[in-house]
Amino acid sequence: MAAISREEVAHLAHLSRLAVTEQELDVFAGQLDVILQAVARVGEVAAADIPPTSHSVPLVNVLREDVEQPCLTPAEALSGAPDAYEDRFRVPRILSEEE
């Protein structure tokens, strides 16, 4: 049985904000099915009482001293932006006319 359907791949691509083409869906669905069936082998390991590991080092919040330090200028921060307007990143419209 397939681990993942073409429809599911299309849905996941939408969630991932990838406007994939029909041809890509055809190719990806088969490939992702092979990959997911292979990685599903992790389920063979009896691990019900095993704690998960997210990092090999303990994660602690690191705060620095509250002193002024050099940082990027607005011009530097915006230097790679596809579009900028009055020291801000310009983005396409988010709200429609009615909102």
Place this chain on the structure above:
Amino acid sequence: MIKKTAAELGTLIANREVSAVEVAREHLDRIAAVDDRVHAFLHVDTEGALAAAEAVDAKIAAGEKLGPLAGVPIAVKDVLATRGVPTTAGSKILEGWRPPYDATLVERLRAAGTVMLGKTNMDEFAMGSSTEYSAYGPTFNPWDLARIPGGSGGGSAAALAAYEAPLSIGTDTGGSIRQPGAVTGTVGAKPTYGGTSRYGLLAFSSSLDTPGPCARTVEDTALLHAVIAGHDQRDSTSIDAPVPDVVGAARLGATGDLTGVKVGLVREFSGEGAEPGVMSAFRETVEALTKLGAEVVEVSCPHFLYALPAYYLIAPSECSSNLARYDGVRFGLRVGDDGNRSLEEVMSATREAGFGPEVKRRIIIGTYALSSGYYDAYYGQAQKVRTLITRDFTAAFEQVDVLVSPTTPFVAFELGSRTSDPYQMYLADLFTIPTNLYGGPAISVPCGLSEGLPVGFQVMAPILGDDRMYRVAAAVESAVGTFAPPAL
């Protein structure tokens, strides 16, 4: 000159027997002569390299005492931010981007006086094992231009093998330093996770990504390791502990004496899964270690066989989250912003146009593994397997000082032979991945040839035991020598 080691070049420059500018020019000339065939570089910074070299020469002339790598050329994987120098991570989504800041590692390279020649080719966002997933075309293995140089850091490894640079920087998430090292006959080390800073490293899988040194000799690799390692306040996972004496350990190992060192053969990695030629070169090297005085025992790490599937859930999960930042707003590509399309439509069009197939596959797998309903069976279970792999390592290091295995199951394969079946490509990382999940250091050192192509020997050590792997790797090198590709 281009065949000299970094240590030799550093001494010649410090003694003013040759200038840093001359050394830089020789390497830039070599790049101009061969890189149209090798394609190790995505960007060559001739002007920046010569300016850096001139600055080193001026300091030496003024009597300033500089470090051992001052004036030595280096190539940097294109996944580290370099101020004002194009940084693409091998992706079209960042084409033309010039970062406004340097990665910590790059700052340290500059402070040590190394001369950055340029940025090296890689699989897009470091996802791949052959450099064929670069959006800018593959890199070719200097040993045989019809074969892959490994990946994701194929450019950094090929630049060394082609004598375009004596040193390079790679990043290792699942083997991207060690596997290219193995298939190009060069040395590559993945330091302990947190031993080198990730600040300014374009993130793929943050709990695994580890930048590290690459060179043609173990000593050069250790010298570069010493320059780049150490605590960085700007990386919250950076380890605040002294850097192990990797250079001293490499020099100790080069004496060829391993008396008192216990070497563990990973039972699960010494049987099937690797080509016969790779296994015989590996076994001969283990024999050589015994002759140097090492005690070799077999140890079992039963969960290592589940490392590959666990990794291919954890890494894509983290990538699907990390790569959400490429949304066409703050940097890089933006597609379809015609005044009519919504922000969401522009994002989707941008990401569709900017990402290549392997990146898309991994984003989709990660999104799947993290989605409710599948989380426990996939991502959650993979994290538990990660715990069990860590326990395997901990138990093994109670018995032995280091673990060894081949670096990768097969020698350099032909371009195009694995791209249509992504899972076949993933198998290249079979032996390198456990270390990434554990967080310890590991190194690949050349140990022989199979079918005329290089085979890598992997040495794995406990967390913060980076010095141990350098000692054993240097002993391997002293026993088997180094391997040079045919003239290009």
